[in-house]
Structures are given as structure tokens and as C-alpha cells.
Amino acid sequence: LPHPVVxxxxxxxxxxxxxxxxxxxxxxxxxxxxxxxxxxxAVLGPSGCGKTTMLRILAxxxxxxxxxxxxxxxxxxxxxxxxxxxxxxxxxxxxxxxxFPHLTVGGNVGFGLPAGRDRAAAVARWLELVGxxxxxxxxxxxxxxxxxxxxxxxxxxAADPALILLDEPFSSLDAALRASVREEIAWxxxxxxxxxxxxxxxxxxxxxxxxxxxxxxxxxxxxxGPPAQLYHRPATLAAAAFVGEIVExxxxxxxxxxxxxxxxxxxxxxxxxxPVVVALRPEQVTxxxxxxxxxxxxxxxxxxxxxxxxxxRARLASGEVVAVRSPGYQPVAxxxxxxxxxxxxxxxxxxxxxxx
Ligand code: ATP
Numbered sequence: 001l002p003h004p005v006v007x008x009x010x011x012x013x014x015x016x017x018x019x020x021x022x023x024x025x026x027x028x029x030x031x032x033x034x035x036x037x038x039x040x041x042a043v044l045g046p047s048g049c050g051k052t053t054m055l056r057i058l059a060x061x062x063x064x065x066x067x068x069x070x071x072x073x074x075x076x077x078x079x080x081x082x083x084x085x086x087x088x089x090x091x092x093x094x095x096x097x098x099x100f101p102h103l104t105v106g107g108n109v110g111f112g113l114p115a116g117r118d119r120a121a122a123v124a125r126w127l128e129l130v131g132x133x134x135x136x137x138x139x140x141x142x143x144x145x146x147x148x149x150x151x152x153x154x155x156x157x158a159a160d161p162a163l164i165l166l167d168e169p170f171s172s173l174d175a176a177l178r179a180s181v182r183e184e185i186a187w188x189x190x191x192x193x194x195x196x197x198x199x200x201x202x203x204x205x206x207x208x209x210x211x212x213x214x215x216x217x218x219x220x221x222x223x224x225g226p227p228a229q230l231y232h233r234p235a236t237l238a239a240a241a242f243v244g245e246i247v248e249x250x251x252x253x254x255x256x257x258x259x260x261x262x263x264x265x266x267x268x269x270x271x272x273x274x275p276v277v278v279a280l281r282p283e284q285v286t287x288x289x290x291x292x293x294x295x296x297x298x299x300x301x302x303x304x305x306x307x308x309x310x311x312x313r314a315r316l317a318s319g320e321v322v323a324v325r326s327p328g329y330q331p332v333a334x335x336x337x338x339x340x341x342x343x344x345x346x347x348x349x350x351x352x353x354x355x356x
Contacts, residue, residue: 011072012037012195013058013163018067020053020219027053028219031067035163035212038193040186042200042210046242050219051199055165058197059092060085072162091156091164096172098152099140105151106136112159126154130188145173146181153185157192164189166198170205182209203243207231215239233269237277237349246279247322251348258348261318262296268345275351280342282325287312287332288339295339298322300332314338 013035020028027050035041045051056062058069060076060083069077071090076083099108110123120136127133130150140148149169156164169185170178186209189196200206206213207227215222215230223235234240237248251260253271258264260278288295298314301321310330315321324340332338 011070011074011162012039013197014068014070015058016068018054018057018069019065020050020057020062021065026219028057028064031216031219031221033214033221033224035195035197037072037195039211040189040196040198040209041212041214042198042206043214043216044200044203044206044243045216047201049216051201051216052167054216055092055167055197055199058163059090059165060088089160089162091159091161093149093152093156093164093166093169095168096145096148098155099148101140103140104136105132105138105140105143108140108151109136109154109158111155122158126158127151129157129191130154131184144177146177149173149181150184150188153188157188157194162195164194164196166196168200168202169198171202207243213243215243217242234279234347237279240279240347240349245282245323246347247282249278249280249320249322250318250351251276251278251346253348258346260346261316261320262342262346265342266345267348269347271348272350276348277351279347279349280322281347282311282323284343285322285324286341286343287314287324287326287330288341290337290339295341298338298340300334300336300338302334303330303332305329305331314340316340 016032018028018031031054043051043054053062057064064077067077068075071088075081076088106123109126110119113119113122123136127135130153132147132150140151143151170182173181182205198209210227212224213227213230214224217238222239223230230243234243240246249260249262251258253267253276254273256267258267258276258278296316298316301313301315303310303312309328310326312324312326312330312332313321314324322340
């Protein structure tokens with residue numbers, strides 16, 4: 001019986017210098033990344049940044065203008081090398097519609113496996129691994145969207161890939177289902193020891209599922225690191241703005257401290273002296289009644305209730321507007337005078353010069 005551990009994943013994925021244009025439109029520029037074996041890497045970026053193109057190049061469905069792709073020590077793409085898709089040992093899990101509708105669940109999972117008694121046993125093992133034991137004779141259309149995605153994952157894993165590519169695999173599911181299917185699929189990938197690349201525009205998905213996040217902005221790698229590093233120490237203002245929420249304020253850096261409407265505070269990252277843009281996270285700010293000692297005066301503009309928390313927007317004396325994320329229901333009326341307290345050091349980046 002094939003043990004449900006993806007064999008051959010001992011070399012991981014290496015991508016170097018990958019570039020791609022469609023006509024005059026540059027889609028990927030000099031992309032480089034490494035995915036260690038048995039780890040999950042999320043490629044995070046806004047719609048249109050080139051994520052799907054990158055996956056299609058890895059899978060062999062699209063050509064590249066330049067670059068090298070190696071998987072488990074084998075060169076799949078490079079000067080003089082091109083391995084066709086069916087020989088790459090790469091499984092692709094698309095957004096939806098991965099299953100053959102005319103086959104049963106068992107037929108789908110066993111599709112690429114050699115016929116015989118072992119096939120039925122292997123199918124049963126994989127269905128058990130994805131939490132759907134005994135569903136062999138069901139038809140895809142009888143299953144929920146989340147169950148269909150799990151069957152598609154079982155089929156992809158059954159083919160014994162050295163790498164699984166997941167292209168926004170949860171985007172067709174509704175919010176409640178998405179969270180649970182996401183968890184289950186992450187468990188299955190870890191359990192099976194799979195090497196995986198997950199493409200998503202959802203920062204929560206990338207941060208919560210991946211060991212490493214690759215932030216792709218305008219077809220370039222903006223930053224690579226563990227999830228907490230991307231959120232806590234974004235390399236650029238654009239990275240801070242995409243990975244989480246920020247409010248931008250004007251400031252001036254001097255000797256590692258930042259002067260702004262929030263007072264005089266330490267900078268979290270090294271920043272050259274001079275004008276900066278402060279990237280304030282809403283959860284860094286707390287709201288108090290007016291007349292708090294040392295607070296920053298502000299006037300409430302509006303509040304929006306989200307269930308677990310309320311986001312309050314307030315105007316500072318400088319005229320700048322900040323957002324405050326406050327736990328629970330906080331219906332503070334517009335016009336109320338409040339005091340704000342800021343926690344921690346500040347993310348700040350050199351201010352773009354005029355014309356930039
Ligand atoms: P989304 O999340 O919206 O799918 P993405 O980050 O996956 O976005 P891609 O699908 O890779 O982005 O597309 C990047 C750019 O390349 C887009 O501007 C797209 O229009 C363009 N593009 C993609 N495929 C082709 C193609 N075959 N021919 C021409 N242009 C293409």
C-alpha cells in the first residue's frame with residue numbers, strides 16, 4: 001500500500017530569475033524563491049500581480065522568458081531544459097471545478113493510479129486522510145463545495161506529486177465553510193508531508209496557513225519571510241499597506257525616533273533621518289475618555305461595528321484621520337471629543353519625494 005506521505009519531496013522547489021511578459025506587458029520580473037521540502041509557502045498579492053501566471057509556469061502550462069525552476073533536484077525549466085507538465089510530478093488544485101463530473105468520487109481519486117486491488121485500497125486511504133471515508137460511490141455534484149475541494153486534494157495527492165500548487169482553492173467557498181476547509185486542507189498537507197505553494201490575495205489566509213509568505217507586488221517579490229515578520233516588519237510602505245491595514249500619517253525621523261501628530265516615538269525599523277510616512281496599525285491605538293493624562297486629542301468622525309470589534313475613525317489636531325480598532329460594540333457618536341493612546345513603536349518609511 002502506498003503510504004500517504006509524498007515521496008521525493010526531499011529537495012523542495014527552487015525558482016530563480018523568473019521573468020515573463022505578455023506582449024509588451026511585463027507580468028513577472030526576476031522572481032526568486034525557495035520552498036523547503038514539506039513546507040507550505042503562500043504567494044500573496046493583489047489581483048493581477050502575476051500569481052496565476054507564476055503557478056502556470058511552475059506547472060508547465062505556460063512558458064517563461066527567462067528563469068530556472070528546480071524541483072527535488074531536477075531542473076524542470078532552464079536554459080536548455082523543459083520538462084513537460086505530465087512529467088513534472090506537480091499537482092495543481094484550482095479554485096473550483098477540478099473534478100471530472102462524470103466520474104464518482106472514487107473514480108476521481110483513483111484516476112491516475114494503476115488498476116487493481118491496490119487502487120481501491122489507495123483511494124480509501126486518501127479519502128480517509130481528507131476526512132471523507134466511504135464516499136467512493138458518491139457523485140461530485142452530490143457533495144458540498146468544501147467536500148469537492150477535499151476530494152480534489154485527495155486526487156492531487158494520490159498522484160504522488162513532489163509539489164502541490166493551490167490556486168486560491170478556497171475562494172469559491174462561503175466565508176464559514178472557507179475557514180473550516182482551509183484548516184482541514186492545511187492539516188492534510190502537513191500530515192502528508194507535502195511541499196506546497198498556495199496562491200492567494202487573502203492576507204489572513206497567507207499568514208495563518210503558510211510557513212513562509214512571498215509577497216508579490218507588480219510581478220516582483222517585495223518581501224519573503226515568516227508570517228509574523230511580514231506583518232510586524234514590512235520592508236516597504238506598499239508591503240505594510242497590503243499585509244494588514246494601515247493609516248498613513250506624516251512624520252519626521254531623527255536618530256531612530258519619529259515626530260508626528262502621535263508625539264515623539266521610537267521607530268520599529270531603521271529609517272534615514274528626514275520626512276517619513278508613518279504606517280499606523282489600527283490595533284496600536286486605544287480610545288479613552290477626554291482628559292486622559294498624556295493622551296492625544298481627537299474628535300470622532302464615525303464608527304463601524306464588525307461584531308468582534310468596532311472601528312472608530314477620529315480626526316487629530318493636525319487634521320489627519322486615524323482608525324482605532326476597539327474590542328466589542330463601541331458606538332461612539334460623531335463629534336465626541338476623545339483621547340487616544342498609541343502602543344508600541346511606529347512603522348515609518350522614507351516619504352516619497354514629489355513626482356515619485
Ligand atoms: P488574479 O488573482 O486576478 O487571477 P493574478 O495575480 O493571478 O491575478 P495573473 O492572472 O497572473 O494575475 O495575470 C497577471 C497579468 O497578466 C494580468 O494583467 C493579465 O491580464 C495578464 N495575462 C495573464 N495571462 C495572459 C495571457 N495568456 N495573455 C495575455 N495577458 C495575460
